[in-house]
Amino acid sequence: MFRRSASTLGALALCATAAHAQSVYPNKPIHLLVPFAPGGTTDLIARIVAGPLGRELGQPIVVDNKGGGGGSIGAAETARAAPDGYNLGVATVSTTATNPAINPKIPYNVATDFTPIINIAATPNVIAANTKLPFHDYKGFLAAVKSEPGKYTYATPGTGSITHLMMEMFKLSTHTEIVHVPYRGSGPALNDAVAGQVPLIFDNLPSSLPFIKDKRLIALVVAAPNRLPTLPDVPTFKEVGLEEVNRMAYYGLVGPKGLPKDIVDKINAATRKVLQDPAIRKRIEETDSIIMADTPEAFAKQMQEELAVYKNVVVKQKLTLD
Template identity: 65%
Template sequence: MVSRRQWVLIGLASMAATGTVFAQAFPSKPIRLQVPFAPGGTTDIIARVMSEPLGKALGQSVVVENKAGGGGVIGATELARAVPDGHVIGMATVSTTAANPAINPKIPYNTLTDFTPIINIAATPNVIAVHPGFPAKDFAGFLAEIKKNPGKYSYASSGTGGIGHLQTELFKSLTGAFITHIPYRGAGPALNDTVGGQVPIIFDNLPSALPHIKSGRLVALVVAAPQRLDVLPDVPTFKEVGLEPVNRMAYYGLIGPKGMPKEVVDKIYSATKQALNDPAVKKRIEDTGSLIVGNSPTEFADQIKAEYEVYKTVVTKQKLSLN
């Protein structure tokens, strides 16, 4: 008669064998790369730039699938429940792995335990910009104006719980300024109303805001980036203005469901690094305003955890909720 301990050992051996089979067979069919947002945004753009060279490196096609809804939660939830054999992976963003989980206790996944981090492909600077009619045209004047008039001004974001919302709340917590949050259903509508003057301030990803800044329809005041950007050489970083904790960029990485075999993770990681070494791929990503990262699975896991903890603190300090 087989003892309970023997059954446990048999089960563990079976799991190890299954993982080995997954790794040896991978990839045995096309890979689905899930984007938890609608087509056209920065997340979708980077996924589509990567899909062909990644598929070439892996020897199987990589098909981009958009799973939009719930500020990225629907797509992320589906990914968390997928078979962890590497044939379904997804794009990870600050919104889906840090900001939204920090503010929404009802999210049906644990961002720190339900995914397998693979690699952070790229990071995108964020920017505070104002309508040209705003009284100030530089950061010092902007801060003075909103602190002098608490509650007079409002800011637009792509939605409650997104990076634009929580990064602005982090800014508010550090400066003591008060501006009212106006959430929108995506960056597009938020930008349209800021450009139109209905809302005077926006905190947005640079790729979507930059065309409006270049055309003069928005005025950039400060950016979240490691150093000043070539496209905005006169705009300081948050670190320069004494707000280094806000100097956080949006990330766009690859994750899979929890329990992916290390050998499969290593294959996807190596293939992604190979793709990022292609000058044409690198240029296409950098043309969006993003910076190539390419860190390790462990480094990306640490980054996700750090971002989550930052925004969890913001939510607690600012007493934020989805209501």
């Protein structure tokens, strides 16, 4: 009669335990790390989705904010986490393309240190101005920055953020000079732009839109496929002849490398179901965002394509973190 050794039985027991743990995933709260300060678009999208996604998965999703380093500090924490599905992160163009493009010392490799799960939504970006400035539209803005190089400053969520490198694209294409003032997230940048501490801001639209609607900021130009219903008088970058700057931001879910496929598929399916809810769709679309709800493979491909685009910007503009 065949008898298994104690070591073989132990190995089988461990495999069975691991399989059972995955099959009942999740059985405790899930932490979702937002790599920027509260109040920005990344935080907004994460919080819209977190509650209903937690209900769909059967466990609460706790949103944690850890800003700094243009999102790299929080992204690195996600990359270092155990691949068990209980520590996820929000991936943005800043954390997976622009920041890695400009920072050779970034503590993670976009291609190998994350497991892409799903791209939730893509959002427009906007250049907005403090209401006390002498211009109130794109034509006046362009004339002002061309006539007085280096006079105007602009705020962004941080060095290496998508809007930082998009402004570098803008400056390259228009032969202008505008001084960058980086912040630790959109929230603090918006506060100072509204207060007039910094006259201009390049930001993701969802976080800026409430201030624009309240006439505390003036939208000058947007990065979007077409003019937006909420800002019908504001041209797109494509309309003003800057199609290369007409790029949107993405907000997706990732885990650390090695996240089991069954967990990836379960989170992807649950998120897609949440994004089919008319109430959730309405909240996201009210920010002028486009719901993506794609596959892990499609999201991985998009991340790599955006990284290549912004590496090219960094080389052309000779950008560094210094």
